[in-house]
Amino acid sequence: MLTSAERLRKPNLFQRVYSARKSVSSDQLTLYVLARQARSAPRLPLAGFVIGKKVHAKSTDRNRSKRRVREAYRLLRQELQNAPEAPEGLKRLNLEQWYAIVWVIQGDLLDKSWAEVSENVVNCLRKASEKHGIKRVPR
16 A cells, blocks of 8 residues: 555645646556656655546445556556566656656456556556656767
């Protein structure tokens, strides 16, 4: 579970992330990102998870979908922090470049396998890094 210091909770910060208009999508998820200011200290981004009532009418299903995405993100983040050398598919994921990220769940994740949920999370982060991330010039 993410600690309260890592969770995005303030409504005005959600609006700042949405108004930045930097988003990427996969089959089931949309990821909105807010870039970190150059003067701020590098740390892990604040993460928020959103799902609408049109996706699941029952709140228990919505909460379960959010828990699955939250856990996939937490495990990926933990893997990136603990590994001295990131696995081949995760080399370019730099989570510290984002100030806040919002995961919007748009599809039915309850029918998907755990591998599919994790792959959707990785694909969204990879796309966001390529499309909106810090461009590093190779030396």
